[in-house]
Amino acid sequence: DQQVKQNSPSLSVQEGRISILNCDYTNSMFDYFLWYKKYPAEGPTFLISISSIKDKNEDGRFTVFLNKSAKHLSLHIVPSQPGDSAVYFCAASNPLGGGADGLTFGKGTHLIIQP
Amino acid sequence: DTAVSQTPKYLVTQMGNDKSIKCEQNLGHDTMYWYKQDSKKFLKIMFSYNNKELIINETVPNRFSPKSPDKAHLNLHINSLELGDSAVYFCASSQLDRGGYTFGSGTRLTVV
Numbered sequence: 001d002q003q004v005k006q007n008s009p010s011l012s013v014q015e016g017r018i019s020i021l022n023c024d025y026t027n028s029m030f031d032y033f034l035w036y037k038k039y040p041a042e043g044p045t046f047l048i049s050i051s052s053i054k055d056k057n058e059d060g061r062f063t064v065f066l067n068k069s070a071k072h073l074s075l076h077i078v079p080s081q082p083g084d085s086a087v088y089f090c091a092a093s094n095p096l097g098g099g100a101d102g103l104t105f106g107k108g109t110h111l112i113i114q115p
Numbered sequence: 116d117t118a119v120s121q122t123p124k125y126l127v128t129q130m131g132n133d134k135s136i137k138c139e140q141n142l143g144h145d146t147m148y149w150y151k152q153d154s155k156k157f158l159k160i161m162f163s164y165n166n167k168e169l170i171i172n173e174t175v176p177n178r179f180s181p182k183s184p185d186k187a188h189l190n191l192h193i194n195s196l197e198l199g200d201s202a203v204y205f206c207a208s209s210q211l212d213r214g215g216y217t218f219g220s221g222t223r224l225t226v227v
Binding site for chain 1: 150158160216217218220
């Protein structure tokens with residue numbers, strides 16, 4: 001049973017527009033959410049996170065929104081740039097266990113920024 | 116049905132010991148990986164391996180070695196454990212021509 005779902009394997013966005021990556025989760029015990037970015041042949045790098053006590057966290061062009069009632073979070077990138085083309089992973093943390101550090105990953109969404 | 120499973124979930128051991136973490140995937144993927152997550156939640160790739168090639172991150176000490184008995188398994192062996200090896204280690208797999216990564220749930224290694 002997949003507890004963190006990224007239902008879009010890929011997303012294509014024009015340069016300069018907004019990219020919106022979505023993530024859904026099923027475990028209501030998750031209390032911390034993270035987004036990772038991964039380039040080919042490199043390891044994922046941490047991008048931005050949000051605690052369950054917030055509904056929004058912003059860092060430069062990146063904003064993460066959390067809707068706890070819907071068990072949904074999204075990552076907004078605006079404006080999108082060519083260097084944003086990568087695979088984005090959503091991850092969630094469960095303080096009560098369920099994994100070595102409670103991190104459960106989605107399968108990733110491949111974002112493609114078109115010129 | 117766990118797609119990528121790692122054992123053990125928790126491992127506490129003394130400095131100087133040798134330990135192994137096992138990883139198995141039942142997805143038929145052709146590539147497997149080991150990642151190390153540091154205290155800042157940053158995931159760093161350690162190894163990627165398919166039946167043709169082992170790619171090693173050059174920053175990984177040679178005390179760490181991957182062992183793949185078959186396509187579905189990639190175990191991580193660590194010799195002479197040090198305090199700085201304490202971290203969470205994630206196994207992952209992917210099918211390169213189809214995309215998508217599946218991560219295991221992680222192994223928390225604590226060296227005392």
